[in-house]
Amino acid sequence: MFGLPLPPRSRHGAAMAKIPFDIVGFDLDGTLIDTSGDLAAAVNHAIATIDRPPFPVEAIRPFVGKGAKVMLERALDASGGYDDATLAQLLPVLLDYYQANLSAHSVPYPGLVAAMDALAAAGVKLAICTNKAERFTLPLMDQLGLTSRFASIVGGDTVGIAKPDPAPIHAMIARAGGGRTIFIGDTINDIAGARNAGIPSIAVSFGFLDGPVENLAADAVIDHFDALLPLLESWPQ
Structure with missing residues (x-):
């Protein structure tokens, strides 16, 4: 005689409650x-073209989260400032490097x-x-x-x-x-x-x-x- 199907079980062995989301x-x-390692590498590549020193990954983390442009603005500001022309020059450099190196880290x-x-x-x-x-x-x-x-x-x-x-x-x-x-x-x-x-x-x-x-x-x-x-x-x- 067949019984009812057993309820799903969690990795701890207990019966798993139903998740109320589809x-x-x-x-x-x-x-x-x-993605901080690869984003940091892209930022450092871009700012190196204007002879700015690289940031460690941990220093770049607070720059991330609101898009590449804001990330680059924050990095430039923290490394000596910038103007609109510099930002416009470096943003495509950053993006092209990042696209070619998405998943190294x-x-x-x-x-x-x-x-x-x-x-x-x-x-x-x-x-x-x-x-x-x-x-x-x-x-x-x-x-x-x-x-x-x-x-x-x-x-x-x-x-x-x-x-x-x-x-x-x-x-x-x-x-x-x-x-x-x-x-x-x-x-x-x-x-x-x-x-x-x-x-x-x-x-x-x-x-x-x-x-x-x-x-x-x-x-x-x-x-x-x-x-x-x-x-x-x-x-x-």
């Missing part, structure tokens, strides 16, 4: 992937792959909405072998406007098939974008923060991807 959306830089954050495996096993679809342009986003995900894990990937130029506008998050949800969605990110663009799109958000404390993570006013905060599944399992149905 889609879990992620930001890319500083959330899914630590970039890696998923600890616990991410296991969390994605568990979400997929629970029937949850994964998606990405990033302000990074498609010409960087799509090759990076391919090079890291992660593209096939995501039901949709929306870049900063996919719909002609970026977060915190809700349009790219709405596009991410629609392209993933629709359903109840939660979004995970590390900057105000991510959390405000989720809020503007009418969905809940989770902030990661390990990303490219430019202030205390509490200032983002997300619905929840995680310090490691090991905490993601328990948090989602306990989310109000």
Whole structure:
């Protein structure tokens, strides 16, 4: 005589609660992937052309999170200042170098792959909405072998406007098939974008923060991807 199917089990062996979301959306830089090493290399390559000394990776982290132009502005300002002409000269140098060296140092954050495996096993679809342009986003995900894990990937130029506008998050949800969605990110663009799109958000404390993570006013905060599944399992149905 056949019994009822056993409920899914977590990696700790306990029965896994149902996750009350159809889609879990992620930001890319500083959330899914630590891209700071390759971004630092691109910044240092660009500023070396005007004889500025290189920054260590840790010094570049606070410059990241609001796009390549702001990152370069911050680096130039911290290394001796800049004018508009210098910025215009160096931005394409930075972008071309970065495009040619997307994944030399970039890696998923600890616990991410296991969390994605568990979400997929629970029937949850994964998606990405990033302000990074498609010409960087799509090759990076391919090079890291992660593209096939995501039901949709929306870049900063996919719909002609970026977060915190809700349009790219709405596009991410629609392209993933629709359903109840939660979004995970590390900057105000991510959390405000989720809020503007009418969905809940989770902030990661390990990303490219430019202030205390509490200032983002997300619905929840995680310090490691090991905490993601328990948090989602306990989310109000």
